[in-house]
Amino acid sequence: MTENEIKAKLKEFICSTLGVEPDVLDYDTELFGENAIGLDSVDSLEIIAFVDGEYGIDMTGVGKEHFFNIDSIAAYITENK
Amino acid sequence: MKVAIVTGASRGIGRACAIRLAEDGYTVVINYSRSAEEADKVLEQIKAGGGDGMTYCCDVSDLAAVKQMIRDVDKTYGQIDLLVNNAGIVRDNFLLALNMEDLDRCMDLNVKGYFYCAQQAALKMFRRRQGVIINMSSVSGELALAGQSVYSATKGAVNSMTRVLAKELGAKGIRVNAVAPGFIETEMINALSDEKKEEYLKTVPLHRFGKAEEVAAVVSRLASDEFSYITGQVITMDGGISL
Numbered sequence: 001m002t003e004n005e006i007k008a009k010l011k012e013f014i015c016s017t018l019g020v021e022p023d024v025l026d027y028d029t030e031l032f033g034e035n036a037i038g039l040d041s042v043d044s045l046e047i048i049a050f051v052d053g054e055y056g057i058d059m060t061g062v063g064k065e066h067f068f069n070i071d072s073i074a075a076y077i078t079e080n081k
Numbered sequence: 082m083k084v085a086i087v088t089g090a091s092r093g094i095g096r097a098c099a100i101r102l103a104e105d106g107y108t109v110v111i112n113y114s115r116s117a118e119e120a121d122k123v124l125e126q127i128k129a130g131g132g133d134g135m136t137y138c139c140d141v142s143d144l145a146a147v148k149q150m151i152r153d154v155d156k157t158y159g160q161i162d163l164l165v166n167n168a169g170i171v172r173d174n175f176l177l178a179l180n181m182e183d184l185d186r187c188m189d190l191n192v193k194g195y196f197y198c199a200q201q202a203a204l205k206m207f208r209r210r211q212g213v214i215i216n217m218s219s220v221s222g223e224l225a226l227a228g229q230s231v232y233s234a235t236k237g238a239v240n241s242m243t244r245v246l247a248k249e250l251g252a253k254g255i256r257v258n259a260v261a262p263g264f265i266e267t268e269m270i271n272a273l274s275d276e277k278k279e280e281y282l283k284t285v286p287l288h289r290f291g292k293a294e295e296v297a298a299v300v301s302r303l304a305s306d307e308f309s310y311i312t313g314q315v316i317t318m319d320g321g322i323s324l
């Protein structure tokens with residue numbers, strides 16, 4: 001699976017499960033924090049569980065910077081495959 | 082099929098929990114860190130009773146090893162329904178005689194080990210929006226016994242983490258509870274001198290030590306769907322010591 005396919009899957013998951021509208025979510029959109037699209041820390045757990053289930057990559061305890069946007073999550077997955 | 086992991090299940094309370102949960106129909110993972118032969122015997126007994134499971138050697142105070150164990154169990158059985166965080170040690174001493182290696186060891190196993198297993202198991206439970214975590218605490222988490230400051234502190238931490246994790250994980254269908262036994266007849270108690278045993282017995286209104294099977298019965302009920310509205314609780318079962 002290419003990094004772009006991973007990004008598309010992550011976007012699909014975030015929209016369908018976490019209720020984000022697809023048109024406000026680009027791969028470089030900030031996910032968490034004040035200027036972001038309103039995801040909270042519980043949503044980050046959903047992402048951790050999704051990444052574990054889908055790619056077998058463990059993101060428990062991983063630094064916040066890796067959850068900055070879809071680009072950074074996908075990069076982490078690719079690097080740790 | 083439901084799958085349960087019991088840490089420290091090669092003897093004592095963990096062993097009784099593993100056997101009882103197998104009787105309840107769980108496929109049971111019997112975790113241990115050194116006592117392979119004893120763990121094998123627990124599995125044999127489970128199989129003789131028509132149950133199923135496996136033994137798994139893993140020091141639960143080692144995060145990398147815990148990650149591997151949970152991954153392997155999930156791969157083998159496809160799900161984890163119940164985690165019983167039970168592996169724990171006691172290193173009693175008075176404050177001024179406290180050996181800092183013992184302090185580290187107790188914190189590493191009784192507290193950090195519980196967090197490691199809870200985190201990794203919850204990660205798998207999250208996906209299915211269901212699961213139960215039961216932490217083996219102790220009446221010492223609330224009761225002040227001289228010489229037990231470290232053990233009490235670790236069990237107090239277990240009680241607190243139980244309540245907070247119940248809050249964090251509740252919306253995901255995961256229940257978290259603790260069982261706080263008093264004196265239970267295991268090697269921990271057998272190692273005491275007769276004098277000490279008699280002294281302890283005097284403090285127990287039921288005037289006997291509890292049995293590991295009695296703790297396992299509470300774990301079994303807490304894990305069951307019948308008790309599905311209980312979360313974040315520490316269930317004390319101590320023959321009345323704490324009254």
Ligand SMILES: NC(=O)c1ccc[n+]([C@@H]2O[C@H](COP(=O)([O-])OP(=O)(O)OC[C@H]3O[C@@H](n4cnc5c(N)ncnc54)[C@H](OP(=O)(O)O)[C@@H]3O)[C@@H](O)[C@H]2O)c1
Nearest residue numbers: 089091092093094113114115116140141168169219265267
């Ligand atoms: N007995 C009591 O009266 C009593 C009362 C209240 C609460 N509790 C609590 O109940 C729990 C069990 O106590 P117990 O009396 O049944 O203990 P126990 O008879 O000493 O058994 C301890 C179990 O933990 C395992 N273990 C030890 N270190 C481990 C590690 N690093 N990783 C994985 N497993 C490990 C041991 O297996 P290995 O030999 O293979 O390491 C063994 O199976 C503890 O949390 C204890 O605090 C006991």
